[in-house]
Amino acid sequence: MVRQIFTEYLSLHGHRKTPERYAILDTIYSFDTHFDIDTLFDRLANEENFRVSRATLYNTILLLQDAHLVVKHKFGHDTQYERCYNSYTHHHQICTQCGKVEEVQDDALRQVIEGSKHNRFVLSHYSLYLYGLCTKCNRANKRKLKDQIKKKEK
Numbered sequence: 001m002v003r004q005i006f007t008e009y010l011s012l013h014g015h016r017k018t019p020e021r022y023a024i025l026d027t028i029y030s031f032d033t034h035f036d037i038d039t040l041f042d043r044l045a046n047e048e049n050f051r052v053s054r055a056t057l058y059n060t061i062l063l064l065q066d067a068h069l070v071v072k073h074k075f076g077h078d079t080q081y082e083r084c085y086n087s088y089t090h091h092h093q094i095c096t097q098c099g100k101v102e103e104v105q106d107d108a109l110r111q112v113i114e115g116s117k118h119n120r121f122v123l124s125h126y127s128l129y130l131y132g133l134c135t136k137c138n139r140a141n142k143r144k145l146k147d148q149i150k151k152k153e154k
Helices: 002-012 019-028 037-047 054-066 107-115 135-153
Strands: 070-075 078-083 091-095 101-104 129-132
Touching (some): 019 054
Antiparallel strands (some): 070 078
């Protein structure tokens, strides 16, 4: 289905239908989670044996975003992408210390957002980023604090 949508998009906008663009699309839809350009580049080259330039990757990603087949996320300083056709609504928890990104489903929150009324606005989609500390970093910080207190007491 995504190939058909992309083909229609390319035709409608006068873009060429190249094997590289379809290889990029197929590889993106083989990911189960977020990816960055380097990961996509490596997977195409190493696993798919398909060489494309980074310029082709960036240009194709832009086309896929415009076709609503890929969404771009900015997690802190890191830019990542994810496929978005027929994907479930989810939120992202981002650790401000280690940068770990975790997808979270919260049906109650989703219902509140999707059920809210917006003045002169029709909601098509949304992103929600929750920033804080992951369990691992939180525990490490607490241990470090305890160790510092013990050192001061000596």
